[in-house]
Amino acid sequence: xxxxxxxxxxxxxxxxxxxxxxxxxxxxxxxxxxxxxxxxxxxxxxxxxxxxxxxxxxxxxxxxxxxxxxxxxxxxxxxxxxxxxxxxxxxxxxxxxxxxxxxxxxxxxxxxxxxxxxxxxxxxxxxxxxxxxxxxxxxxxxxxxxxxxxxxxxxxxxxxxxxxxxxxxxxxxxxxxxxxxxxxxxxxxxxxxxxxxxxxxxxxxxxxxxxxxxxxxxxxxxxxxxxxxxxxxxxxxxxx
Amino acid sequence: xxxxxxxxxxxxxxxxxxxxxxxxxxxxxxxxxxxxxxxxxxxxxxxxxxxxxxxxxxxxxxxxxxxxxxxxxxxxxxxxxxxxxxxxxxxxxxxxxxxxxxxxxxxxxxxxxxxxxxxxxxxxxxxxxxxxxxxxxxxxxxxxxxxxxxxxxxxxxxxxxxxxxxxxxxxxxxxxxxxxxxxxxxxxxxxxxxxxxxxxxxxxxxxxxxxxxxxxxxxxxxxxxxxxxxxxxxxxxxxxxxxxxxxx
Numbered sequence: 001x002x003x004x005x006x007x008x009x010x011x012x013x014x015x016x017x018x019x020x021x022x023x024x025x026x027x028x029x030x031x032x033x034x035x036x037x038x039x040x041x042x043x044x045x046x047x048x049x050x051x052x053x054x055x056x057x058x059x060x061x062x063x064x065x066x067x068x069x070x071x072x073x074x075x076x077x078x079x080x081x082x083x084x085x086x087x088x089x090x091x092x093x094x095x096x097x098x099x100x101x102x103x104x105x106x107x108x109x110x111x112x113x114x115x116x117x118x119x120x121x122x123x124x125x126x127x128x129x130x131x132x133x134x135x136x137x138x139x140x141x142x143x144x145x146x147x148x149x150x151x152x153x154x155x156x157x158x159x160x161x162x163x164x165x166x167x168x169x170x171x172x173x174x175x176x177x178x179x180x181x182x183x184x185x186x187x188x189x190x191x192x193x194x195x196x197x198x199x200x201x202x203x204x205x206x207x208x209x210x211x212x213x214x215x216x217x218x219x220x221x222x223x224x225x226x227x228x229x230x231x232x233x234x235x236x237x238x239x240x
Numbered sequence: 241x242x243x244x245x246x247x248x249x250x251x252x253x254x255x256x257x258x259x260x261x262x263x264x265x266x267x268x269x270x271x272x273x274x275x276x277x278x279x280x281x282x283x284x285x286x287x288x289x290x291x292x293x294x295x296x297x298x299x300x301x302x303x304x305x306x307x308x309x310x311x312x313x314x315x316x317x318x319x320x321x322x323x324x325x326x327x328x329x330x331x332x333x334x335x336x337x338x339x340x341x342x343x344x345x346x347x348x349x350x351x352x353x354x355x356x357x358x359x360x361x362x363x364x365x366x367x368x369x370x371x372x373x374x375x376x377x378x379x380x381x382x383x384x385x386x387x388x389x390x391x392x393x394x395x396x397x398x399x400x401x402x403x404x405x406x407x408x409x410x411x412x413x414x415x416x417x418x419x420x421x422x423x424x425x426x427x428x429x430x431x432x433x434x435x436x437x438x439x440x441x442x443x444x445x446x447x448x449x450x451x452x453x454x455x456x457x458x459x460x461x462x463x464x465x466x467x468x469x470x471x472x473x474x475x476x477x478x479x480x481x482x483x484x485x486x487x488x
Binding site: 110175 | 283285287320322333335337339361363365391393395412414416453455457460463465487488
């Protein structure tokens with residue numbers, strides 16, 4: 001344990017030093033002039049002095065054509081074929097492989113995996129799939145359905161390289177995944193719309209699908225103040 | 241056991257007394273229908289917490305004077321269900337994941353007995369048919385009942401061997417069971433599904449093993465099945481209390 005902490009410290013020390021030097025070197029530049037110039041970049045409520053978010057995050061549910069659904073499922077399915085051998089290298093090393101695939105094809109069993117996998121890892125991956133589809137404009141029900149199809153395809157045709165399809169994974173990945181995804185969705189939207197930098201970082205970390213270009217729920221907010229009319233307005237821009 | 245049965249029937253009796261028969265069945269559902277976004281004809285996903293009392297029975301080797309080993313345990317966990325609801329009927333898949341402590345139970349594993357304390361976990365999956373009755377309590381809680389077959393996996397982790405057998409605590413005894421369940425509950429009558437109607441439910445489930453597995457969980461990333469075979473030596477039943485909400 002002590003060795004691990006020392007090893008971690010030696011790795012973190014250069015980063016801490018770099019950040020320290022960087023913040024020290026830039027601190028002198030934060031003058032009142034700089035603050036004045038920066039005023040246009042950070043919007044704050046003039047009365048409460050609370051920071052206003054630059055973007056409004058949310059979800060814009062829309063209809064998807066059948067072709068679009070097939071294309072999206074196809075991309076996700078293709079990615080599982082690409083990533084599964086990377087995270088399960090035994091596919092290439094005898095334990096899994098074509099013979100195992102043939103043996104497991106069409107089988108459905110109760111797996112004996114530990115709760116860490118069945119009640120945490122699989123639902124977590126299901127939640128990220130759900131959030132991926134939500135980011136792509138699917139409403140909650142459609143996102144659940146797409147998650148169900150994606151995880152079933154993975155379970156029945158990809159994971160069987162190493163083990164037979166399991167009842168728990170087929171059910172828990174989309175269902176518990178959606179339950180978890182629903183919670184993450186609400187928590188991340190709250191954090192992203194808080195206007196707080198740390199809130200935004202944690203919000204994006206919880207819900208990484210909001211960082212992808214296909215995310216359809218980000219709205220750019222531009223507050224405008226008209227000196228002549230003494231009027232204020234907020235312009236909102238959406239880009240898809 | 242008798243006490244639990246008594247409480248179960250008492251609950252049903254009290255519910256029946258408190259229930260008001262609505263002469264117009266539509267009235268119960270009309271609040272939702274008229275609101276323009278009825279709960280009827282709709283898909284739903286529900287989730288919540290579960291509390292159960294399990295009664296587990298395991299057959300012993302025929303040479304013993306005692307034929308069965310019993311254990312009573314409390315289990316906690318969570319429940320989920322996905323279903324499609326018509327006006328009074330709903331078809332759904334329901335699941336419970338329960339975890340609890342095990343007190344002194346003996347298992348017949350091939351030709352030896354393993355007696356021990358530890359913990360257990362249960363995963364159940366039930367395709368159910370649910371009927372929403374025309375009765376409500378205080379005109380707010382709609383009474384429903386559901387029933388269906390149950391498939392479950394019951395896993396025991398023996399941490400202390402009480403008969404000094406050489407059963408490693410990294411090994412698991414697991415039973416694949418079949419059975420059935422019957423539930424009765426109430427669901428909040430609300431105008432919109434988005435207001436997350438709550439539900440409370442009591443249920444009874446019976447299960448009997450049809451397969452046994454001995455698995456090695458030394459490496460939690462890769463649990464290996466050491467032995468498996470047919471087994472009718474384990475049976476159990478449990479009363480369960482569920483509470484939760486409709487998520488969407």
